Amino acid sequence: MSEELKRLFLREKPVLAILAISELKPAYAAVIAKRIDSTFPHTSAIITELETHGLIQSRLDGRIRYLELTDRGKAIARALHDLTSILQRPDALILKLGRLREMAEPQDGTASALRLGPLRRDIAKLKGQGDAELEKAASDLDSQIVDALEKMVIR
Numbered sequence: 001m002s003e004e005l006k007r008l009f010l011r012e013k014p015v016l017a018i019l020a021i022s023e024l025k026p027a028y029a030a031v032i033a034k035r036i037d038s039t040f041p042h043t044s045a046i047i048t049e050l051e052t053h054g055l056i057q058s059r060l061d062g063r064i065r066y067l068e069l070t071d072r073g074k075a076i077a078r079a080l081h082d083l084t085s086i087l088q089r090p091d092a093l094i095l096k097l098g099r100l101r102e103m104a105e106p107q108d109g110t111a112s113a114l115r116l117g118p119l120r121r122d123i124a125k126l127k128g129q130g131d132a133e134l135e136k137a138a139s140d141l142d143s144q145i146v147d148a149l150e151k152m153v154i155r
Contacts, residue, residue: 017046022077027067
């Protein structure tokens, strides 16, 4: 990736602009400027930069320049949307998984089926949050609990 493009996406307003273009129908400079809380001239400069890099295309209709994402722009918008979703994910879910992990640890050298069984219900809820990393960690913990429960049954 070019240094110029890296600098573009390490700034807040261009990121907000490309997300706004992906969400707004129709998208044009004035509405994007309002959405990202930026001046019209600054937004126009951002739009020009996005268009120069082939992330958006525009079409003139009367005095209004309508904007839409190119395929590459759509891919970047999806990635930025995913990133912002991850960054906004409540840390409480990760903390809850940590508490569940602690509860699953054997106490006095033994695990209790009465304690482990209900944990699986809470873990199942964490798996359905749409976060791949959280889902993998929850699945791993669930597998450990199932193994521990099976060992108790075998004894």
